[in-house]
Amino acid sequence: MEYEYLLRIVLAGVCGIVIGYERKSRMKEAGIRTHFVVAIGAALMMVVSKYGFGDMTGSASVALDPSRVAAQVVSGIGFLGAGMIFMQRQTVKGLTTAAGLWATAGIGMAIGSGLFVIGIGVTVLIVAAQLLLHSHFSWLATPKTDQLAIRLANEPGAVGRIEQLLRGKDVAILTFHAEKGVSDIQLDITVRMPAGMEAEQLLPLIQDAAFVHTVEVH
Incomplete structure (x- = not known):
């Protein structure tokens, strides 16, 4: 038994x-x-x-x-x-x-x-x-949150241009934290993505900005 x-x-x-x-x-x-x-x-x-x-x-x-x-x-x-x-x-x-x-x-x-x-x-x-x-069916897609870590040059208006870029893609900024260094600025941003959109799709758009040094998705 x-x-x-x-x-x-x-x-x-x-x-x-x-x-x-x-x-x-x-x-x-x-x-x-x-x-x-x-x-x-x-x-x-x-x-x-x-x-x-x-x-x-x-x-x-x-x-x-x-x-x-x-x-x-x-x-x-x-x-x-x-x-x-x-x-x-x-x-x-x-x-x-x-x-x-x-x-x-x-x-x-x-x-x-x-x-x-x-x-x-x-x-x-x-x-x-x-x-x-976890599939990519559009009828199952819901808004999701992601964390972006962006290091950019300490230039006037650089942070504002990042905000404009995100809002231009209908990305809602939930939390925003910036630390200014000697020559650069570290941004930690929590965003809510539109339904059906992945944070990885933002990477090329952000990296194309000349003042952006690095960008990571967590």
């Missing part, structure tokens, strides 16, 4: 690998190994919760609740997910990855408890949703 339980754990790990591969392909913080370990760990805890106390069921003085370990997995995985969330230049990153880890733990628990169709079905659903929402 334990071989069947081990097979459940292996199957949960495969589902974790599938989700982790999609995340890794987009260079996210948690990739294949993290999702794999979360999935098999959750499946292991679920199997232990359901079947690990069979030798105690005959005791009249012992009351067992098979859901207690599962409940601790649900709350405990939140600490791991919180480690994936961080701030980068006034923008929150890692929310989707953290939510994916939480869902991967649920998949592991489902397969560990014998709900194979549900576990595999949710894996397919998550991967399909990620692929669809």
